[in-house]
Amino acid sequence: MSKRSHHHLTELGCIACEDLTEFGAGKEGWLAPDAGTTVLCALDAHSLAIANRSVVLIIGWSDSDEPRVKIRPELSPIEAERITAIEWLVFDDIKVIAIGTSRGFLLMYSLRGDLIHRQMVYHGQIIKLRVRGTKKDLMQDISSEDVCVVMPGVIARFDGSDIRSMLQRWFQETHSRFWDEKSNKDLEDDGNSDNRLPYQIWNVNKYGSCVDAAITGIMPPPLMELQSSQRYYCAVTIGDDAVISAFRCGR
Incomplete structure (x- = not known):
């Protein structure tokens, strides 16, 4: 009989607070997918960032005394717009904190809750926000990151250097x-500027709609294809x- 191993868990932090009641905390199955x-x-x-359909709560889980921040994005009530994806962006x-909505908008907020950027990516629900980072090496001075926006049948890539x-x-x-x-009004207007971030977008619904996807890296050109400066990215979908x-997605 094999010896039973014992796993010891170490508490890293605590997120218990009254603000979680707005997200259903305390009710049975409040974290269940259904x-x-x-x-x-x-x-x-x-x-830790926690979101429901209309609110994002940022909690410092390693320091219970760190102030909590609530973000309430301006969502369209006519279109029943809601929050459908969140992810941290670190440079x-x-x-x-990046937020994706059911109408295809990508929002970025500071840790104080200030709106930094708002941009339509594509008409449709954003399912996931994925971040890919490349560690620095001897040949590169800076690391490169991809921010991937996943939608049903569509995947978009933002270059980390642009963000x-x-x-x-x-x-x-x-x-x-x-x-x-200057007045706070100027700060609020700055988040709604028309400075759009460039991005590439590809149709990946050849084999049906996808529920998740990610860009895994840069692909070399085909063996018999002439070398060019064009980059190709590998996108994996589920x-x-x-x-x-x-x-294989061309730039």
């Missing part, structure tokens, strides 16, 4: 406004029938 108030979660090294010392530049510019301008003692498919 619950009436399905909860979305995104975890990073120090914080060195910059950290923001990083936009965030750095926003935080620098916000810092300057703070010292210039269909609603559990079939896994891989696509």
Whole structure:
């Protein structure tokens, strides 16, 4: 008889707070996937973001005294718009929360709850937000990241360097406004600017609608194809029938 192993669990933090009652905490099955108030979660090294259909709550799970932030995005009541995906975006010392909606909008908020960016990606529900990071090596000075927006039959890719530049510019301008003692109205309007981020979008519904997807990296060109500067990305999708498919997506 094999020896039974004992696994010891170490408590890393606690997120118990009254704000969780808005998400159904305390009710039986409130975290179940088929619950009436399905909860979305995104975890990073120090914080936990929890979202329901209309509210995002940011909790510092490693420090119970860290202030909690509630974000209530402006959603269209006519279209019954709701929050359908959340994810952390981290670029060195910059950290923001990204939100996807059922109408295909991508929103980015600061940890103070300020709207930084709002952009329509595609007409349809955003299912997932995926982030891919590449570690620094001797041949590269900076790391590169992809932010992938997954929708039924469609996948979009944002280059991390474009998002990083936009965030750095926003935080620098916000810092300057703070010292210039400008009104808060200017800060709110800045988040609704028309500065669209460039992105690539591909149709991946050849084998049916997908329920999840991710860009796994850069692919080399085919063996008999002439070398060019064009980049090809590998996208892996999971269909609603559990079939896994891989696509080569050109830039």
